Amino acid sequence: MSELEEFRAAKDIFFRDDPQSPLLSSARREFTGLAYYPPQPLLSFVVIPEVFEEPETLEMQTSDGQVREYQRWAALHFLVEMTAQTLTLYRDPEMGHLFLPFRDATSGTETYGAGRYLDVPETEDGRLLLDFNYAYHPYCAYNENYSCPIPPPENRLPVAIRAGERLPEDAPAH
Structure with missing residues (x-):
């Protein structure tokens, strides 16, 4: 996994699981990951x-x-x-x-x-x-x-x- 892929995976985990996520709790339940352009x-x-x-x-x-x-x-x-x-x-x-x-x-x-x-x-x-x-x-x-x-x-x-x-x-x- 590249450094960029690791960064993106960690950010998705933060958005889904962290209490400091900007997503509302209802959105976090349905969250499957952020959308990105290809590198x-x-x-x-x-x-x-x-x-x-x-x-x-x-x-x-x-x-x-x-x-x-x-x-x-x-x-x-x-x-x-x-x-x-x-x-x-x-x-x-x-x-x-x-x-x-x-x-x-x-x-x-x-x-x-x-x-x-x-x-x-x-x-x-x-x-x-x-x-x-x-x-x-x-x-x-x-x-x-x-x-x-x-x-x-x-x-x-x-x-x-x-x-x-x-x-x-x-x-x-x-």
Whole structure:
């Protein structure tokens, strides 16, 4: 089993069995696993972040109308379908981790309409692994009681990122 397959299997167990699962108990009883795109090696990139000299604070809207503050930390440049793309990577000032909220051409049809997230771990050599195979839906995609940051306009890609979590084939788009 690959690292990605192990990650996905562990996430399914968490969603089904853990009391902290975002699924309501009725949904957990019927849960058979999250829907994913097949692994896409061409949507995994090692990037050198273009770190902003003076990170700005951005108030990101959330799904329940609140705002959360994030620092605009770096620009990430990569190619999808031979087209240059750029996303802004944020730092959560409370938790300190790097956070990449994004929307793409699949949002609202094949994936959750408000967008998906990607956690980006820092490395010692300054490069980052931007692996969209680990892209995931926010908890508010599964339970409206969660407050989830909505990807800002600067993180809307015109291309389709067909990697990571997706809506089930029979799910209505939302």
